[in-house]
Amino acid sequence: MPNTQQLQDLTTQVRRDILRMVHKVNSGHPGGSLGCAEFFVSLYQEIMERNDSFDMDGIGEDLFFLSNGHISPVFYSVLARSGYFPVDELNTFRLIDSRLQGHPTTHEGLPGVRVASGSLGQGFSVALGAAETKKLNNDNHLVYSLHGDGELQEGQNWEGIMYAAANNVDNIISTIDLNGQQIDGATDDVLPMGSVRAKFEAFGWTVVDIENGNDIDAILKGMAEAKSLTGKGKPVCVLLKTVMGNGVDFMMHTHAWHGKAPNDEQLAIGLSQNTETLGDY
């Protein structure tokens, strides 16, 4: 059994990283990053079977693709704290000459990143391609991907989602971060999408709900269920209900912090709500 307290401590530290990274450069996307902290920690610490060192081809290990690249702060923090690159490098987020670009990229050779993302809606296709290659290589490991809910408004997603079921790509677990928010407001106000579950089911996917996507035990349980459903001829989708800005009270349940950094005072409040656990970078 995983030590949930250790994962919780790491999550708290990741939250501090996120807040400090975006505060330093007064830019970036803290809201979605905070909302997905438990998911990333669970994924990299418990769920994925991955090699310690990074290799682009990732043969013989699980792969992860981040489609909604703007939540790079949580991705970078968890990659660093999972050993892919020095934690101190988080200091360079969004600075000139950094490998930690505003949106993740392979271009500067940052270990842990396998494709650029940021222009939304492209991650399904890329993850599915990697899953197809795993099948060609007789590699039984899985491909994981994460997508924003607002991101599903991009049409390319649905090309990929249609392809996956039609071609029985059953070695993929795609998670949708259902936080109900996008930059301009609630998704229900910007472009209501109706039932995301019904859409995925209609497209031939198996759907797993994680009702509390900010609870590590619930994530581990839901992802284990998702994993048990792979290899059965259908792609698997996880609907992860999260709270944008989770863990910093004034950032929660609003789109206001989607793409805005805290000022000095706000940072202090945010950090006070997330006490240092493993040491700041």
Place this chain on the structure above:
Amino acid sequence: MKTYTNTGNKDTRSGFGAGLTELGKTNENVVALCADLIGSLKMDEFKANHPERFFQVGIAEANMIGLAAGMTIGGKIPFTGTFANFSTGRVYDQIRQSVAYSDKNVKICASHAGLTLGEDGATHQILEDIGLMKMLPGMTVINTCDYNQTKAATIAIAKHHGPVYLRFGRPKVANFTPEDQNFEIGKAVQLTEGNDVTIVATGHLVWEALEAAKTLNDQGISAEVINIHTIKPLDDKAILDSVSKTGCVVTAEEHNYLGGLGESVARVLAQHQPTPQEFVATNDTFGESGTPAQLMEKYGLNANAIVKATETVLKRK
């Protein structure tokens, strides 16, 4: 002057199909994707030989480009196939982010480029694709001239690591380059030697340039014809060496003069050796329905147009 024999008209897309078939036998990492145009792209044989390595994606080009990018992770070499319009303009951002910026080893193979697509009209006749693709950092851009060269290029790009745009066409045109040629990316092919004018041509216009050179030769004008199959990286040296001798240049392509081969050549000349240049290209226009020959005549993309452009550029020397 050196002359070339047309061994029989063939379509360049069939050269692509033949090259892909060959690759299927020789390189097990080659995979192919197509967006509902298998017959048009001549991918049938690869599909029949290697069904497990062939991916029909349906009418969903954006997904096709993303799938291809993902398939490189784990060592596959994906070749995507659809019309040039749907290979570039329709999926520009997918190519930009998931392929070019991500340094993915994807080969974007584009048929039915330019006016010679013919009767389908302007919706399908892209004349902007070379410009779109050459502006992407790291993208190699190739426009082959005949069946044999397209086959050789298809095989060659599998050995080149990095994204490639391979452009070819629909109609049957003269097949005149050697069957057993060694295709070297970025290396211009000098077809004729001449002292009065350099004609730099790409794609279907290469044969037209050779025809023009014959006419010019009859008029006592000696033309040096260069086949630029690779527009990026451009063989600057071959162009500069030739114009140092001839002192003027005509560029010829089945593409808009904005963003095409001509502009690439002009950039090299402006920087190193300002030289009078005339452009045989479309003049910032869309195409229309018609037969390939009618369209190439109407839009000034044939041997006659190259002869006229040569007469103009000679007066500017």
